[in-house]
Amino acid sequence: MATEEEARRLVDLLEDELRRRRPDIDRNNDYYRGTQPLRFASDQFRKFHGDRYRNFADNWVQVVADAPVERLTVNGIQPAGAERADVESSRVWQANGLDADSQLGFLGAVNTGQTFALVWGNPSDPSTPQVTFEDSGQCVIAYEPGSRTDRRAALKCWSDGDREHATLFLPDEVWKFDRPAVGSADDKSPQLRAVDEELRKWAPRSTGDEPNPQPNPLGVVPMVELQNRPMLNADPISDVSGVTAMQDAINLLWAQLFTAADYASFPQRIVTGAEVPEIPVLDDSGNIVGSRPVDLEKFAVDRVMFFTGENVRTDEWTAANLDNYTKVLEVAVGHIAAQTRTPQHYLVGKMVNLSADALIAAETGLVKRVQEKQTWFGQALREVFRLVALAQGDTAKSSAVAGGRVIWADAESRSHAQLADALTKLRSIGFPFERLALKYGLTPIEVADLMSMKEREMDLDPLGAATALMTRDPAHGAADDATPDSPELAAA
Template sequence: MATLAQALELVSLLESELIRRRPEIDRNDRYYRGEQPLRFASAEFAKFHGDRYREFADNWVQVVADSPVERLAVTGFQAAGEERADRDLWRVWQVNGCDGESQLGFTGSVNSARSFVLVWGDPDDEDHPVVTFEDASQCIVAYEPGSRVRRRAGLKRWQDGNKDFATLYLPHELWKFERPLMRQDKSPQMAGVDEASLWLPPGERERRRTWEPRDETALGEPNPQVNPMGLVPLVELPNKPVLVGEPISDVSGVVAMQDAINLIWAQLFTASDAASFPQRVIMGAERPMIPKLNSAGEIVGKQPVDLDKFQIDRVAWITGKDTRIDSWPAANLSWWTGIIEVAVGHVAAQTRTPQHYLVGKMANLSGDALLAAETGLVKRTDQKKLWTGQGLREVARLILLARGEDAKAAAMRAGSVLWADSESRSQAQLADALLKLKEIGFPFEWLALRYGLTPTEVADVVAMREREAEMDPIGAATRILAQNQGPDDGDEDAGPGPGPAEDEGEAAA
């Protein structure tokens, strides 16, 4: 068991790494929300137009991030050696609202390169452990040297009220700490500079920067407390892991092109405002003047004509022998829109997002053409299922350990996560494909899962079929007879007599 000094050292190290990751996480979150600054602009353009387009963003980042997440849907968990999905695991998943919470976790993983899942037992309900999806800005996991799977420690840090809180998760215990609130956007070192500038007493400065064990006596919980699962209960869900280095966010690669698209739109709006109509200029003439009258109607001088009135009345009197009128045509705004379409095409190619998701143009595409257009997105989604599924399988294992089902937890190590189909098909296409699979012998339950039903729904449908068969025994016997007959049974040339399958069918009838 770790000592207090060892626990504090781990918290400090993990917190420093968490702070290092924070800037990219915050930037990707802002871009996902559409809070994108005007970049790549010249100093002069930014000076005159930066504030004008400050709140505008043609937000492609959100489309790129959401497109695979909307196809990631967990339908169940199945332990190794089991023929059906585990009902107890699915009940825990549903009780914790993870069918919706998981979507938040998957979105966070796509944006921030990782998200986390925390599992802990509920003393008030031992059958349903608490499962929560956590943001990458608050959690971090440390692994054993040389491993990307075996977790050594985990930390969750957050703020509530006027305090910072931290929980350190170790394989055999967990520690809870707190301290006075520090600004989350600064490192502990820079926060210390701020405190020093307040001329606080040295002892007070140390107290503000140091984590202290939380007093859990009011809740009747010890600190530290034993971790009965024997594993770090915080699991990382990486977005796109690599052999060396950190996982990759889908958003980080889109940021630069998103900035370029926003700048092009800003330039297009500026051109549209200033040069989208034909312009005329009068040369060689003095500005028209009109008499200036006093209150008695007497001419007391001259004053220039209000040029805005010419624009409204569309009439002007221009005199002078050298006067002439020239014009220049309106600006061609299609140059900018063409560049934007090319940029959006680059985003589609780089992220394997179907172009009709981004451009929104579809011209009588057939079903096969639509499937081909979405192949890249389907493969991208299947890759995320592979990476995320490994973490969720560990989550299922932790749930079983928290329930005290050690044998089933051991089987879950080689189990699988069940997902909804990544491909988007019409009902007619799907029904036709399933019918052909049924004809070559695939069982009904497997077909129902492919149709998109969850394992729980499949069990309900099977029960309904059994009840229908009990209500109609003749129909059930006819179906059994039809299934047992061969393709040539009943044909005069098939043979001299009935085969074994026919005998069984007749006996059943």
């Protein structure tokens, strides 16, 4: 067990690591939301047009991030040695609303490189542990030296009004701290900054009747990290970080295109050999008392102006060709598609008479990208389900779940007719009905309900059910034309 000073020291160290990560996390989240500064522009262009395009972004980052997430759906987990998916684990998953919140977690991992899942007991319902996905800007995990999976400690930090909170998770106990939230110290004297530092020291948080620290009944750190594109000796890689540079270039090209469209998209006519026309200025009696230049903007709207003189002549500058910008923009978007394995039709929206096979081929890169994420996220989710079993007090199940497999919805996008045809062919070579129902996309709970419906059908109509079974089940061969003599024979 750690002392209070040791726990506070560990919180400070983990918070420093979290502070190191936050700039990249905040930047990637901003780019996903479309908050993107105008970069690569010259100082002169930024000076005259920076404010005009401050809030503009042609946001491709969001498309790149959303493309795999929309195909990441967890349908359950099958423990090692089990013939079917675990219904109880699926119930806990649904009870915690993770059919929706898991999408937030996956999106967070794709955007920032990692996301976290926290498992803890539920005092109001011990059979349903609490499982939540946590933001990568608030959580960090420390691993055993030389290991990428064995967790030594985890920290969650967040702000709530005028207080900052920290919860430190250790294998045997959980510490809770808080401190006052202090504003910026840039304009403070050294003495006041020293006071702020003293006030900002973590202190044990008041938890009422709950002990602090409290024992950790799970015996392991209850937080799990879901890594996106992990590395052997570096931080995991975000899908967004590689797109930001090209996104900046696209935004600049659009800004330059809009500027060119404003100033040079129409032929520009010029007049030479003439003075700027002037309009006489009259007094109240109608006498000419001076003159002033004509309002050129008014004549530009009226599209007419008169010039007099012997050497007056007009000329014209050709309009700018804006196609040069759009061609470069298409190349830039194509680079994003190739680098991120996002299908071209997701980005440029051009689909002309594509066959089903051509569409599947176009999405092969995205499908492989999703399957890679299923592998890495699945490894972490097995640990989440193991923690759920530990929180329920089922150690045997926790071991089986750790060696099981996560059941994902199909990463490929197919029409209903294609899927039905594929399942029919699998059935014809002997695949069991339950397996096909899972491949169809049903959750384990829905499959269990479906099997109960089939059993009720057989109880209500044994003759019809047996006939259908003999007709469709390859294990029974082809159906005869003869009808069974009795319901008892049919049921047999």
